[in-house]
Amino acid sequence: MEWLYILMPIAGVKIFWPGLIILGIGVGVIGGFFGMGGAWMVTPGLNILGFPMAFAIGTDIAHMAGKSLISTMRHGKFGNVDYKLGFIMLFGTIAGFEVGAQMIMWLERIGKVDMVVRWIYLGLLAFITWMVFTDIARRKAKDNAAIAAGKEVDKNATGLEWHKALHKIKIPPMVHLNVAGIYCSAWLPIAVSFFTGWLAGILGIGGGLIRMPSLIYLVGCPTHVAVGTDLFEVAISGLYGAASYTYKGRTELVAAIIMLIGAAMGAQVGAVATKYIKGYGIRYVFGLAVIGCGISILLKLMGVYVPSIAEVCDIIATYLILGLVSGMALYITVKMVQGAKQEIAMKKARA
Amino acid sequence: MNAKIKALFATVLTFVLMAPAMAFAAGGGGAPIVMVADTRKLSGIMAWWANLYNESHLYFTILTIILIPLIGVIFGVLADIIMHFIGIDLKSRDLAEH
Numbered sequence: 140m141e142w143l144y145i146l147m148p149i150a151g152v153k154i155f156w157p158g159l160i161i162l163g164i165g166v167g168v169i170g171g172f173f174g175m176g177g178a179w180m181v182t183p184g185l186n187i188l189g190f191p192m193a194f195a196i197g198t199d200i201a202h203m204a205g206k207s208l209i210s211t212m213r214h215g216k217f218g219n220v221d222y223k224l225g226f227i228m229l230f231g232t233i234a235g236f237e238v239g240a241q242m243i244m245w246l247e248r249i250g251k252v253d254m255v256v257r258w259i260y261l262g263l264l265a266f267i268t269w270m271v272f273t274d275i276a277r278r279k280a281k282d283n284a285a286i287a288a289g290k291e292v293d294k295n296a297t298g299l300e301w302h303k304a305l306h307k308i309k310i311p312p313m314v315h316l317n318v319a320g321i322y323c324s325a326w327l328p329i330a331v332s333f334f335t336g337w338l339a340g341i342l343g344i345g346g347g348l349i350r351m352p353s354l355i356y357l358v359g360c361p362t363h364v365a366v367g368t369d370l371f372e373v374a375i376s377g378l379y380g381a382a383s384y385t386y387k388g389r390t391e392l393v394a395a396i397i398m399l400i401g402a403a404m405g406a407q408v409g410a411v412a413t414k415y416i417k418g419y420g421i422r423y424v425f426g427l428a429v430i431g432c433g434i435s436i437l438l439k440l441m442g443v444y445v446p447s448i449a450e451v452c453d454i455i456a457t458y459l460i461l462g463l464v465s466g467m468a469l470y471i472t473v474k475m476v477q478g479a480k481q482e483i484a485m486k487k488a489r490a
Numbered sequence: 491m492n493a494k495i496k497a498l499f500a501t502v503l504t505f506v507l508m509a510p511a512m513a514f515a516a517g518g519g520g521a522p523i524v525m526v527a528d529t530r531k532l533s534g535i536m537a538w539w540a541n542l543y544n545e546s547h548l549y550f551t552i553l554t555i556i557l558i559p560l561i562g563v564i565f566g567v568l569a570d571i572i573m574h575f576i577g578i579d580l581k582s583r584d585l586a587e588h
Binding site: 146209212213385404482483 | 525527528529531532536537539540543547548550551554555557558559561562563564565566567568569570573576577578579580581582583
């Protein structure tokens with residue numbers, strides 16, 4: 140079975156290459172569906188495959204850039220990408236990320252920063268979870284009220300409507316974002332992207348997990364446009380990140396390419412699945428993903444406070460994430476296959 | 491409500507303007523670690539690749555930045571061809587919900 144292992148030329152370790160492809164497919168499907176890079180899922184996966192941590196982040200970002208690019212192209216064809224919004228947000232994201240990264244170095248010099256970062260991350264995930272499920276519950280209540288009143292359910296109704304209040308701020312220049320169907324101050328997406336970029340820089344993550352819900356709840360994008368536009372951001376910032384990490388010698392390109400083979404195809408499946416799943420369906424599964432991510436961080440924190448259970452907590456967290464990745468990827472793929480079957484059957488019936 | 495949002499926006503804007511100064515005052519940090527690939531067990535393209543890494547991170551980076559999007563697009567297009575062959579409409583999306 141030696142042929143199932145490949146020697147990584149830079150890291151110098153032998154890796155089970157089918158594992159890389161499977162991991163790539165899983166995070167590709169999820170990334171294409173939710174519009175995020177998924178670093179929080181890839182790193183423990185690479186770790187389990189025996190990958191040195193020094194190369195994990197760079198390798199993850201390199202494969203993420205490639206898969207996000209192909210997902211953006213697919214979402215673009217579906218009309219899910221607001222390129223104007225993406226370009227406006229790019230400036231804020233990069234500036235915010237750099238400031239966040241510099242700030243974390245400053246905090247490191249002051250003292251114990253790891254714990255603070257993890258608690259901030261956990262608090263943020265709890266807030267996102269609350270936001271997503273409150274939104275879903277309020278939307279459901281609106282739907283029920285409409286049904287009870289004998290009215291037609293409004294497809295464009297939303298639960299949380301913070302974006303409507305933010306759109307009332309008319310600080311020039313004002314911009315029309317046609318794909319997203321928004322007219323707002325250009326400072327709104329700039330401020331939101333700076334804030335999400337800054338958080339991503341401080342937390343050491345790509346930012347899709349924060350940016351996607353921010354696009355929905357603060358900027359006011361429809362779910363599908365939020366997914367597509369976020370992927371556009373991930374593709375550009377991913378390429379920048381890949382160049383930066385590779386120049387520092389922290390990318391194992393052979394592993395990134397092997398993962399990319401699975402991820403590029405998986406990302407297409409995830410992106411096409413958004414054709415068949417309603418906006419609120421995407422929000423619901425996203426909320427579950429955030430809960431999984433939160434639990435895994437909580438387990439890591441428990442290990443820090445009670446060192447005797449640290450190893451067990453680490454193992455549970457790793458398997459929880461991998462289980463979550465497999466479960467969600469499978470769910471999205473099944474939904475995509477069911478939707479495609481229905482579409483093909485309808486086409487045949489029409490012909 | 492409107493006044494509160496304006497005040498919040500002004501606070502965020504002030505922070506956005508102040509944050510870079512605070513961050514840059516902190517300056518950079520972290521000791522650079524030099525990593526060298528062991529090419530003794532490698533042959534062919536893998537050896538060439540590892541040598542390129544050892545000799546020039548710049549060329550290695552340029553090649554990475556070319557290869558990653560290229561491979562992504564190749565396999566993505568391959569998936570497209572398969573899905574198109576199956577009969578999935580890859581040009582439009584009927585669902586238009588928030």
